[in-house]
Amino acid sequence: MNISFIGAGNVASNLGNLFTNASHSVRFGTHQPKDDQLSVGDAISFGEIICFAIPFSAMKEVLTENREHLKGKIVVDITNAINISDWSPVFLGEDSGGEQTARLVPESKVVKAFNTIFADAMKLDKQFNGQKLTAFIASDDQEAALTVKKLADDAGFNGLIVGGIKNARHLEAMAHLNIAVALSGGGTDAGFIYVQNKN
Template identity: 30%
Template sequence: MKIAVLGTGGGGRAHAAKLLELGHEVIVGTRDPRATLARTEPDMMGNPPYKEWLADHPGITLATFAEAAAAGELIINGTDGINSVKALTSAGAENLAGKTLVDYAVPFIYNPDVEHPWPTPWGIMPRLEPVDVDSLGEQIQRAFPDAKVVKAFVTQEQDTVVNPRAIGDGDHTMFIAGDHADAKKAVTALLESYGWSDILDLGTLVAARGMEMYAHMHSAIGLALGGHFGVKIVR
């Protein structure tokens, strides 16, 4: 399958590498490929320059958001949440129409000016916006009504999403939500190819609100444990 991964950060790299390993044709989208390849410094998360990573993964194509979205049969949104709608607009509504769009972005506002900050080793905990009465997943679906948005991957670090057996031999739960049954079936199949066996469908895309708000709880647990972990739903 031709799969477009929008975004060149650590999460996007994890998915692109795994998809290539699984035999998919991978097209990575970025705002400006020349600028992306020209960078010589690590990104904000400490990932090495993309040019170096790309050289280690021959077979992955780097293109604009629009070129990647047009080529992809399935699209993964790995862009920064606050910029996701803008990035997907650059990808072109016509290139998203009718396609499964997997969204794992968290709508974080970094370095927020808040009355009661939550200090962490990497700075003040980001603020979620939207929250409670809306979600980024729903905003994306409203902005691109002809796309089939599925919220997934969001309750786990992306290097674990593509390798669930790294924790508890894979015995933990992945959540999905969306309004299109065929798109959720496609995402479930992708997750199974990654190695997931416990995939819980939370229903319509409104459940993305809870999935995105869980990000703070996930951070709290991660800070307490000092490392990656999984969540298992016991029925």
């Protein structure tokens, strides 16, 4: 698949490498492209799936500017509402960044995913005690959720669909918890593994 990242930081770069290793075509779009990066508009045109790995504070402007070009595409929101200066949470009340994204681009297929995984844990063949990290996925579009689950599995995670986009609230709270543990000394080479007894 053709996958574009809006943003080219550690999350975009590391997750993009995993997708590339799984034989997907990956490009990166930024406002000031350099090297082989694309403009945001060109990256959106290239991708069937558009992954947003930019600061949460920039999402409204970027989504609004590109709403028309994002129609019909799978939009993966990887963001978390945090204060960049100290990683402290920005509380959104009875709302979530994922739901805000869905409202801003109502004609796109919005999926919340990968936001609970640190960039440091997005490495090739990365496992924890022999187990893969869980990539939680929330979307109101079942087909889009299944597509992103396959991407997550391709990348070496265990993709787990957890219901509609409203559950992005819980995924974003999990990300805040992950950050809190990291800041208290746990570090960022860590993550969540959801275990199911299917017997």
